[in-house]
Amino acid sequence: MTDAITIQNPRNRGGSTGHVLAKRSVTFTEIRTDARGYAPLRAAIATYLGISRGINCHPEQIFVCAGYRACLDLISHTLMGPGATCWLEEPGYFMARNALLEAGAQLVPVPVDDQGLDVAQGIARAPEAGFAVVTPTHQSPLGVSLSLPRRLALLDWANRQGSWIIEDDYDSEYRYQGKPLPALKSLDQQGRVLYTGTFSKVLFPGLRLAYLVVPAEQTAAFARQADRLHNHCPHLQQATVAAFLNEGHFARHLNKMRGLYARRRQWLVEALHQQVGGRLQIDPQAGGMHVVAGLGEGDDVQIARRAREVGIAVEPLSQWYLGDGGRQGLVMGFTNVVSAEQAVSVAVRLARVIA
Numbered sequence: 001m002t003d004a005i006t007i008q009n010p011r012n013r014g015g016s017t018g019h020v021l022a023k024r025s026v027t028f029t030e031i032r033t034d035a036r037g038y039a040p041l042r043a044a045i046a047t048y049l050g051i052s053r054g055i056n057c058h059p060e061q062i063f064v065c066a067g068y069r070a071c072l073d074l075i076s077h078t079l080m081g082p083g084a085t086c087w088l089e090e091p092g093y094f095m096a097r098n099a100l101l102e103a104g105a106q107l108v109p110v111p112v113d114d115q116g117l118d119v120a121q122g123i124a125r126a127p128e129a130g131f132a133v134v135t136p137t138h139q140s141p142l143g144v145s146l147s148l149p150r151r152l153a154l155l156d157w158a159n160r161q162g163s164w165i166i167e168d169d170y171d172s173e174y175r176y177q178g179k180p181l182p183a184l185k186s187l188d189q190q191g192r193v194l195y196t197g198t199f200s201k202v203l204f205p206g207l208r209l210a211y212l213v214v215p216a217e218q219t220a221a222f223a224r225q226a227d228r229l230h231n232h233c234p235h236l237q238q239a240t241v242a243a244f245l246n247e248g249h250f251a252r253h254l255n256k257m258r259g260l261y262a263r264r265r266q267w268l269v270e271a272l273h274q275q276v277g278g279r280l281q282i283d284p285q286a287g288g289m290h291v292v293a294g295l296g297e298g299d300d301v302q303i304a305r306r307a308r309e310v311g312i313a314v315e316p317l318s319q320w321y322l323g324d325g326g327r328q329g330l331v332m333g334f335t336n337v338v339s340a341e342q343a344v345s346v347a348v349r350l351a352r353v354i355a
C-alpha cells in the first residue's frame with residue numbers, strides 16, 4: 001500500500017485538483033457516505049470473490065464493515081433474536097465468542113476434529129440452533145479444513161432447519177500446499193450462508209476493513225440495519241483499497257506474501273522441532289499465519305505469560321475453548337519471523353521457558 005493517491009471531490013471537477021495525498025488519482029464516485037460501503041470497493045470485492053473464492057455474488061449483496069466483529073454486529077442486529085442458539089467451534093475464535101455473548105446468544109460448543117466442525121455432534125447437541133459460526137477453510141485455531149462431507153452435512157442441516165451459517169473466511173488466501181479450497185459459500189444453493197472476509201490478515205488489521213456477503217433476499221434488511229448502525233470503515237480507506245485491488249497490486253501482493261510466509265513458516269517449524277521437539281507436538285496445517293503446538297505437559301497459560309516476558313507473543317490454546325478442560329498448547333504466529341537465525345533464537349528462548 002505504498003502507492004499514492006489524490007482524492008477528488010466530483011463537485012470540484014474542473015476547479016481545484018482536490019486534496020493531494022500523493023501521485024495517483026482516486027475519484028470518489030459518491031459524495032454522500034453509503035453505509036453499505038463504498039460502491040467501487042464492493043464491486044472490486046465481488047470480482048475478487050468470484051475469481052478467488054468461487055463465490056458468485058452481486059456487489060449489492062456486499063456490506064463493508066469495520067472488521068469481522070462489526071460484521072457479526074450487523075448480523076446479530078439484522079437476524080438474531082434475543083437468546084438465539086448458536087453453534088460455535090470448540091476450540092474457536094474468542095472474539096466471535098465474546099461478540100455473540102454480548103449480542104445475547106446462547107452458545108453451544110461443538111467439537112472440532114481432523115475434519116473440522118463435527119456436524120453430527122452439533123445436531124445432537126442443538127438440532128434447532130438458529131446459527132452456526134465456522135471457519136471452514138482454516139479452522140481457527142487448529143488449522144484443519146472442513147471436509148467436503150461435513151460441508152455438505154452442514155449445508156443440509158441449515159437448509160432443512162432454516163438456520164444461518166456464518167462463514168468466517170479470515171485467512172483463506174494463505175495456503176502453502178495443494179490447491180486453494182473454495183469457500184463453503186460457493187456450495188450454498190439455498191442462501192443460508194452469511195460469508196465474511198477481512199483485509200486484516202492480507203493487508204493489516206489497523207485498516208479495520210472487512211466485508212459480509214448476504215443472500216440476495218436479505219439485502220434490504222441488512223441495508224436498513226447498516227444505515228442505522230453506520231459502523232463502517234472510512235471511505236478514504238475504502239477508496240484506497242478499491243484502487244489497490246483494481247490495479248492488480250493485491251494479487252501481486254498475495255503471490256509475494258505466500259512465498260514469503262511459506263519460508264517463514266518452514267524456518268519456525270524446523271527450529272521448534274530442533275529445539276523443543278520433545279516437549280511440543282507441532283503439526284503445521286496447509287495454510288494460515290500461525291502454527292499450533294500441543295503441549296505434552298505444563299500449563300499453557302503460565303508458559304504463554306513467561307514467553308511474553310522474554311519477548312515471544314504466543315497464545316495459550318486452552319483459552320480458545322468455551323468449556324473447561326481444553327487441550328494445552330501454544331498458538332504461534334510465524335509471519336514476523338524474518339530469518340532462519342531469528343527462528344532459532346525464538347525456539348531457544350521458548351525451550352528455556354518451557355523447561
Ligand SMILES: Cc1ncc(COP(=O)(O)O)c(C=O)c1O
Pocket residue numbers: 066067068069070093135140168170198199200205209210
Ligand atoms: C478467526 C479470525 N476471524 C476473523 C479475524 C479478523 O478480525 P478483524 O477483521 O476484526 O480484524 C481474525 C483476526 O485475527 C481471526 O483470527
